[in-house]
Amino acid sequence: MLNKLLSFIVLVKYGRLPIDIRYFYRDTYYCQLVQLKYILRDYIFKRKYKDIDFQGEFAPELQFVLPFAYWHYKNGTLKKTEGCTYTKEMYFFSPAHSEPYDIRTEEGNYNYEMPRILYSQNYDMKKWLPVPFKQYYQNSIYKYDKPILIIANRYNMEWGGQPISFFSIEILSYILEKVKGSYTVIYNRPRPHHITMDNSDIYDLNEHKWLEESYPEVILMENLFKENKGSANNFNHLQLMVYANADKFISIHGGTATLASYFGGINLILSKKGPEHHFNCYHKLYPKLSGAKIIHAKTDDEVKNYVDEIFAKEIAA
Template sequence: MINKLLSALALLRHREVRKEYRYFIRDTYFCRLVQGKYLLKDYVFRKAYKVVSFNGEFGAELQFVIPFAYWHYRNGTLKKSISSQFTKELYFFSQNHEEKFIERVNRGDPNEGNYNFEMPRILHSHNYDMNKWLAVPFKETYQNNVFVFEKPILIVANRYSMEWGGPPVSFFDKPILSFIFHKLAQEYTIIYNRPLTQHITKDHNEVVELNERRWIQEEHPEVILLEDLYEEKKSYANNFNHLQLLVYANADHFISIHGGTSVLASYFGGTNLILSKSGAEHYFGCFQTLYPKLSGATILHAKSEEEVRHYVEEYFVKNPSEKPVIGNQPHL
């Protein structure tokens, strides 16, 4: 009954929103409704009571859940946080963090995965004037003197997974990777990151093999694979997520892919070029509204490989007339 009423409200107030996206607004209303029962605890009594628990997608956790937990921490009301394995460092501010879940889910049941309506919001929506949300200072917390190189770091964060029940849509293939490496290897220390399955918590989006790692090692030895850096510097990182935070915190230049990959890269200031060919983020303008809130980063949204090339030339290449050719072109 409540869902029907909220759906009617969303229709009345947002007729301009396409039907297939209107449920995002309905769910946002429901999240706000749930928060009403915590009004006195959050703003009057302000004792540590809140247990923030989430087992949904990594992107949603970064966008909405961790900033919610951080708000409660700063508000003095965070009692405990619960999430998936390899997340302790993401909740560094939590005095009591439990790594409970071994798999991320995306079910339609209330309080499960991306439908955990105990958060003030949990998915994309029509506005991002958010209460109980604070950007988490990952960069300030994890900057270090260990992962420092002669040239500034450029993170190329790739993803190759099933999307929306079908094959991968947004990803960097070998031709576009070769373009990026050739253009930028002289000016940057390029670190390539596509986490292996053993390094992350599995979700419903199956990871597919891109077979690019050996190609990078053979054709572009100037590029550092993040998993190789992890093996080399394991004593400095508790897990792969921790390593990502340490390396990303020392970087100001990112080229990333739609999803949690791009959200994480948006947490560290500087410039983040995102390749995203499809998704609700386009419709709701998330790359122009939500993503910059994470750290004040400059977000460049490319909808095609051609736009990636354009943004690389305009925002990342510093001395185009002095570029030598580095490495070999991919064998296609």
């Protein structure tokens, strides 16, 4: 009944929008209403009671779940957290973190116990604090003579079809020719065995061997994991350690871009389509994660232009 009422309100206010977009408006209202039942425990009694449990995809966990958990930690009300494998280091602040899930599910995204899920028309959020990954994971191990530039790629199934937003070998070559002389470039595209899988299949771009042969100066994240000089517990842990020492990122939308937005500096994101465009996530949400400057490219040509205008300009300066 409540969902029907909220759907009607959204229809009246936003009836011109596509129905698949209106669902996110309704879900935001629903999440806000759910939080009302915790007013006394969150703001008056403030005892440790909150059990945050999430099995959804990587991006919404970074965007909404982790900041929600961190808010409860700082508020003194976080009791424990539960998530997927390889997430313990992300919840370093949790009094007790367990990993009962070995797969991420789309259904797990719709956890209405969070103040927000997926996309939202309103990012002026309460009960949300960015997690200080950079401060916590900065280290003296992954430091180099030149400043680090992370190229964080992905090549996955998107919306049940072929990959849409990714850095092709042609684009990678263009970027590297522009930046290789002035940056220590670290390339990161996790293989399936490095991460907790979700509903999106990972395909092979065959770029790792090409990079080793054509650009041997580029450091592959997977090779850093093989060496594991920082004694990382898992690939996510390694990413946090390496990213914490960087402030220049070129990334792809989704969890790849979200993680890269947690470490300040500049993050150039390629996103060719998605609800993020309608909700203007890259300018309203992503900068909140660390104060990073977010640049959204919608095409391969825009990526090239931004690399020329921003990264090449910084090199010249």
